[in-house]
Amino acid sequence: MASDEDFIISSVHGVLALDSRGNPTVKVIAKTKAGVGVGIAPSGASKSSKEAIEKRDGGRGWGGMGVNQALSNVNTIVAPRLIGLDSRKQSLIDGVLIEIDGTPNKSRLGGNVTTATSIAVAKAAAASSGVELYEYLGGPGAKVLPTPLMNVINGGVHAGNNLAFQEFIIIPAGAPTFTEAMRMAVEVYKSLKSYLSDKYGKTSTNVGDEGGYAPPMNEVREPLEALRAAIKAAGYELGSDFFLGIDAASSEFYDPEKKAYRVDGKLYDPGSLLDLYVQLVDEFSIAYLEDPFHEEDLQHFSEITAKLGSRVLIVGDDLYATNVKYLQEGIKARATNGALVKVNQVGTLTETLDYIRVARNAGIRPVISHRSGDTEDPFIADLAVAVGAGVIKTGAPARSERLAKYNRLLEIEDSLGPMATYAGREPFITRA
Ligand SMILES: C=C(OP(=O)(O)O)C(=O)O
Numbered sequence: 001m002a003s004d005e006d007f008i009i010s011s012v013h014g015v016l017a018l019d020s021r022g023n024p025t026v027k028v029i030a031k032t033k034a035g036v037g038v039g040i041a042p043s044g045a046s047k048s049s050k051e052a053i054e055k056r057d058g059g060r061g062w063g064g065m066g067v068n069q070a071l072s073n074v075n076t077i078v079a080p081r082l083i084g085l086d087s088r089k090q091s092l093i094d095g096v097l098i099e100i101d102g103t104p105n106k107s108r109l110g111g112n113v114t115t116a117t118s119i120a121v122a123k124a125a126a127a128s129s130g131v132e133l134y135e136y137l138g139g140p141g142a143k144v145l146p147t148p149l150m151n152v153i154n155g156g157v158h159a160g161n162n163l164a165f166q167e168f169i170i171i172p173a174g175a176p177t178f179t180e181a182m183r184m185a186v187e188v189y190k191s192l193k194s195y196l197s198d199k200y201g202k203t204s205t206n207v208g209d210e211g212g213y214a215p216p217m218n219e220v221r222e223p224l225e226a227l228r229a230a231i232k233a234a235g236y237e238l239g240s241d242f243f244l245g246i247d248a249a250s251s252e253f254y255d256p257e258k259k260a261y262r263v264d265g266k267l268y269d270p271g272s273l274l275d276l277y278v279q280l281v282d283e284f285s286i287a288y289l290e291d292p293f294h295e296e297d298l299q300h301f302s303e304i305t306a307k308l309g310s311r312v313l314i315v316g317d318d319l320y321a322t323n324v325k326y327l328q329e330g331i332k333a334r335a336t337n338g339a340l341v342k343v344n345q346v347g348t349l350t351e352t353l354d355y356i357r358v359a360r361n362a363g364i365r366p367v368i369s370h371r372s373g374d375t376e377d378p379f380i381a382d383l384a385v386a387v388g389a390g391v392i393k394t395g396a397p398a399r400s401e402r403l404a405k406y407n408r409l410l411e412i413e414d415s416l417g418p419m420a421t422y423a424g425r426e427p428f429i430t431r432a
């Protein structure tokens with residue numbers, strides 16, 4: 001039986017790590033007498049302007065992406081304040097990080113510093129108590145395995161092709177278990193490879209940042225047609241075994257001067273883009289649509305949610321940046337029925353859990369997400385089960401930084417035994 005002493009933080013150390021794009025990032029190792037926790041900050045490419053700021057050393061090696069100052073912040077500013085505190089007091093510890101930082105966007109310490117530290121402390125506390133991380137964070141009710149949103153065709157700023165939309169997603173919602181969902185999704189991922197190779201040549205199966213293929217396509221219908229064909233060729237039915245999803249990440253192709261969106265070489269005003277989404281939803285059994293409009297356009301989010309929200313999860317990512325302040329504006333405007341959750345957008349676990357609670361209370365589905373620059377840290381797998389999110393977005397079933405999360409979920413399903421529940425279609429039964 002662990003004693004209170006076992007949970008006292010004895011050291012906090014920052015060390016350089018690399019993310020999946022080869023960029024430096026912050027790893028924090030937190031120790032107590034009885035356990036060790038490691039947190040590594042991921043990093044986005046299609047970032048919201050509302051996100052916590054990563055501390056980077058402009059111009060000094062690493063192509064201006066260095067984290068020397070961030071690591072020094074961990075070792076000289078954060079560590080002395082956290083040593084001696086009880087690692088189980090997550091909100092106290094995150095409160096100390098927020099207080100030391102003292103800015104609205106973590107720009108003094110760095111969101112990469114606070115994220116890695118906050119996660120490391122949670123893991124150290126779990127390790128010290130001898131329970132699994134998802135049990136520590138979620139308690140005995142944590143037993144729901146999330147439905148994976150698998151981004152198997154990459155576009156936008158995650159790939160070197162001409163697709164405006166960033167992510168084309170398969171959703172194995174009809175599987176009976178998470179393990180079966182992975183098997184079915186991998187079958188489709190492989191069948192998609194054959195389809196692309198036959199139709200577009202073998203260079204079309206090179207992969208993008210999140211492990212999805214990055215074929216030389218020019219129009220947003222093409223990947224959806226490819227996914228539909230690959231699902232059929234693998235022997236599954238679109239609309240029951242699988243649904244499709246899109247993360248448009250539309251802030252990236254919005255032209256603020258023209259107040260219009262550049263898709264497939266054409267300019268769409270918000271109304272005609274909305275019509276395009278409606279057509280695609282009907283034609284391709286789309287059950288998930290993230291960031292259909294740019295990050296300041298609450299009005300069109302509200303319009304699309306009024307129109308499609310009874311059958312599609314409409315999700316705000318750049319719109320909310322995992323920040324309660326922006327989420328509350330969305331709740332007032334009935335802007336979405338889903339909210340993406342990325343710990344490093346806000347910078348601490350406590351603020352992330354607050355955001356999830358506020359979303360839930362408003363009937364908004366939290367969707368736990370990786371970043372396009374990610375690492376071997378499987379933290380979000382445990383977080384998804386802990387909060388019973390029901391949905392996780394963590395890329396293709398390939399590339400080790402994505403597999404770290406999927407493999408952890410396979411392990412969690414196994415360790416939960418017969419009481420494990422796969423979320424399946426449930427998160428996609430929505431309300432407008
Ligand atoms: C994961 C995403 O990309 P990034 O990490 O580049 O923001 C996303 O937009 O949902």
Ligand SMILES: [Mg+2]
Pocket residue numbers: 247249290291317318
């Ligand atoms: Mg997104």
